[in-house]
Amino acid sequence: MEGLEKAWQEAAELAADDGAVSNRKEALDLAAALIKLSRHYPHQTIPDFATSLVSGGESTTSRVERLLVWEKAADVASNRWRNAVLAACAISLAAAVKLGPVLALIHSITERFVT
Numbered sequence: 001m002e003g004l005e006k007a008w009q010e011a012a013e014l015a016a017d018d019g020a021v022s023n024r025k026e027a028l029d030l031a032a033a034l035i036k037l038s039r040h041y042p043h044q045t046i047p048d049f050a051t052s053l054v055s056g057g058e059s060t061t062s063r064v065e066r067l068l069v070w071e072k073a074a075d076v077a078s079n080r081w082r083n084a085v086l087a088a089c090a091i092s093l094a095a096a097v098k099l100g101p102v103l104a105l106i107h108s109i110t111e112r113f114v115t
Contacts (some may be wrong), residue, residue, distance in 0.1 A: 010059055017063060027070035086092050 021027040038060045 010062075012061065013063060014066070015069060021070060023072070024070060027067045031064045031067035034060055034067070083113070 017030065021030055
C-alpha cells in the first residue's frame with residue numbers, strides 16, 4: 001500500500017504543478033522555487049502526508065526536470081467539444097439508420113387502424 005500512496009502523492013504534485021503554470025516563464029519560476037525550497041529543508045524523518053520538498057530526493061528532481069522542458073498542453077476543452085460533436089453525429093447517423101424501418105412499421109400499423 002505504501003507504493004500506491006507514494007504514486008498518488010507524486011501524481012498529485014505533478015497535477016498541482018500543471019495547474020500552477022500556464023506559460024514557460026511560470027514553469028521556470030516554479031522550478032527555481034522548488035530548487036530553493038528543497039535546499040532550505042534538510043532531509044529529515046518524513047511525516048505522514050509530507051510533500052516531496054520535505055521528503056526530498058528524486059521526486060523533486062523529476063518535477064524540476066519536467067518543469068524545465070514544459071510545453072503548453074493541448075486545449076482539453078476544444079478536444080472535448082470536438083469529441084462531443086463527433087459522438088452526436090455518430091448517434092444521429094445510427095438513429096437514422098435504425099429508426100427508418102421502425103417508422104415504416106409504425107406507419108403501416110397506423111394505416112391499418114385508420115382504414
